[in-house]
Amino acid sequence: MGRILKEYNYTPAKIHRGYAGKSLYINVGDLRIEEKEVTEFMKEKFVGGKGFDLWYLWQAVTSQTRWDSPENEIVISSGPLGGITQYSGTGKSLVCAISPLTDIPIDSNAGGYFGPLLKFAGWDALEVQGKAEKDVLVFIDGNKGYICIEDAQDLPEDTHLLGEELTSRYALDEKDKVNISVVSSGSAANHILYGMLNFSFYDPRRKTVRYKQAARGGLGRIFRDKRVKALVVKYKGIKGDTTDPADVAALNRIGVKYHKEMHDLDDKQNAMRKIGTANTIMVMNKYDLLPTRNFQTGGDPDAYKIAPEVFINQYLT
Amino acid sequence: MKLLHHYQEICTGCRACEVACSNAYFKTDDRNKSAIRIFNNDNTFHAVKCTQCGECINMCTAHAIYRDKNGVVRIDKKLCVGCLGCVGFCSEMAMFYSDDLTEPFKCIACGICVKACPEGALEILVSKA
Numbered sequence: 488m489g490r491i492l493k494e495y496n497y498t499p500a501k502i503h504r505g506y507a508g509k510s511l512y513i514n515v516g517d518l519r520i521e522e523k524e525v526t527e528f529m530k531e532k533f534v535g536g537k538g539f540d541l542w543y544l545w546q547a548v549t550s551q552t553r554w555d556s557p558e559n560e561i562v563i564s565s566g567p568l569g570g571i572t573q574y575s576g577t578g579k580s581l582v583c584a585i586s587p588l589t590d591i592p593i594d595s596n597a598g599g600y601f602g603p604l605l606k607f608a609g610w611d612a613l614e615v616q617g618k619a620e621k622d623v624l625v626f627i628d629g630n631k632g633y634i635c636i637e638d639a640q641d642l643p644e645d646t647h648l649l650g651e652e653l654t655s656r657y658a659l660d661e662k663d664k665v666n667i668s669v670v671s672s673g674s675a676a677n678h679i680l681y682g683m684l685n686f687s688f689y690d691p692r693r694k695t696v697r698y699k700q701a702a703r704g705g706l707g708r709i710f711r712d713k714r715v716k717a718l719v720v721k722y723k724g725i726k727g728d729t730t731d732p733a734d735v736a737a738l739n740r741i742g743v744k745y746h747k748e749m750h751d752l753d754d755k756q757n758a759m760r761k762i763g764t765a766n767t768i769m770v771m772n773k774y775d776l777l778p779t780r781n782f783q784t785g786g787d788p789d790a791y792k793i794a795p796e797v798f799i800n801q802y803l804t
Numbered sequence: 805m806k807l808l809h810h811y812q813e814i815c816t817g818c819r820a821c822e823v824a825c826s827n828a829y830f831k832t833d834d835r836n837k838s839a840i841r842i843f844n845n846d847n848t849f850h851a852v853k854c855t856q857c858g859e860c861i862n863m864c865t866a867h868a869i870y871r872d873k874n875g876v877v878r879i880d881k882k883l884c885v886g887c888l889g890c891v892g893f894c895s896e897m898a899m900f901y902s903d904d905l906t907e908p909f910k911c912i913a914c915g916i917c918v919k920a921c922p923e924g925a926l927e928i929l930v931s932k933a
Contacts, residue, residue: 572887662883665866691867726906727886736903739888743901746892 488656489638492623495520497632499609502731505567506530510543511610513625513636515713516557516617520634525611536566536581536602537594539612544583544592547616554587554705555712557618561684563670563718564612565602572727573742575749578603580686586704587680593704599686599697600668604629607722607729619714626657629722639716645673646685650696653719654689663723664689669696670718672707682707761803762795769794805875806913807929808840810851814925817842817849824920829909830902837902839911840926851926854898854911860890874913875931881907 500507512521525539533542540562547560561584571577580602586593605613608629615625624639643649650669658664669687676682684706685698732738753759757766768790771777775785822838830837840853856877861869868883869890879890884907891899891908901908918926 572885575887575889690865692865725885727888728906739901739903743888743891746887746889748892750893750895 489624489641491635491637493518493520493636495634497522497609497634499629499632502607502729504733505569505730507606507609507611509609510539510564510612510614511605511627511634512614512616513634514617515615515619515623515625515636515715518636519617520636530567534567536564536569536579536596536612537583539564539566540581540583540594541592543612543614544585547614548585552585554585554590554709556585558616559585559709561615561706561709561713561715562612563602563605563615565606567730569606570603570725570730571732571738571742572725572729573738574745578688580605580701582684582701582706584704584706584709586706587708588705593706595684595701595703595706597684597686597701598688598699599670600665600688601670601686601718601720603725604666604668604720604722607725608720613718615710615713615715615718617713622714622716624653624717624719625715627718627720628657629720630724642716644677644716646671646687646698649717650685650687650698653717654687654696657719657721661694662691664696665691666723667719667721670710671716672710676707676711680705680708682711684710758795758799762798765793765798766795805856805931807856807875807931808853808911808913808915808917809927809929810840810853811925811927812848812850814923815842815849815851816923816925817844817847818922820920820922821851821917821926824917825911828914828916836900837904837909839898839900839909840917841900852896852898854913855896856913857896860894860899863889863893865889876913877910878912879907879910884908 500509508525510523543562563580563582565580568577578598579596581596583594608627622639624637627634649671653669654664654667657667671685672682683700683702687696687698690697772786772790777786779787819842821840822835823833825838826834843850866883866885868880872878886906891901899908899910915928
């Protein structure tokens, strides 16, 4: 483990109606860790992960702020619906920052477990501001109420190595790995403006760490410019009522209906469970929407070679 | 493999099995907490209960459902996150949930209902497969 640069202990907030009621501010430059209250005003006016992200980003920056200014912030939030286990898709984390590609605020989002685990750890949003001198990682333990900023110079840089290493490091055993999520970028993001962020989750069936991408806007470039190597959150104890919903019966009823529809219809419709969004390839090709030749054309006569059936028959096991 | 079998032609629809099941596992006389449910189709009684097919094992992303050494499909409550995906994905509609509980429940072929059935319409079948 790297040298601990800063530690912070807190009492994890109890979730009430989808909100922890607090957000976390971390400055990796001057090693400040602070708590902020999530106000009723924020919930009313800026509801949702992206809303909270933009609210905090607006407070953080000025009209002079560029993507590589220290005050540019990467803000991550899952919103009040994040972490409802009955609805697949509520694992999303929304991310905002000022983009190196467009020089204006952008948003991107990813699956993985980070957003919900962050909330259950007591934080509705995480702001990462400042620039570290050397590579650092941030670790949040939502059960113990402990946060630290660590020197991360000795850690691998690329996600496929980093995610595995950090998941193993912070898990007590194999079963504990599902309780950990890592946000990381990779060495390419040191050089290219469109570097992205990877959000991990542990797949106990494949016994490996998998990743979802917040790919838009060059968030990974900002992450690496801040010399952040990884953000890690850990929380154990998720159930269907951890978000403290107002009406768990309605949530269960609609959740089951939703799963039943997927079970009955998905194979006949989009086959999302088999092939994911690759099911759209031939439709996009037909309607001139398939980005080809670096977006110069919207389709290609050879598109059939990457049709969903090719993946299903030749690559999926 | 252990499997609960229901003899439709013998069943009178008294629902003693539902009462026995919910009492045994949830200490309540509530058919919504029974892992066997009897339905009346024109005076023919049809039982919904787990066939131990294991379709739910594959769909559980939390890896909380497994087959035990008797071939019975079981839920590890510690690993279950209560998504209820298995409830929606059960082709037999035999994975049940209750809003009072944080995990779903199912028939584990324990045989309590077999003893409770006054007509002998239920039996635990044991096969080697």
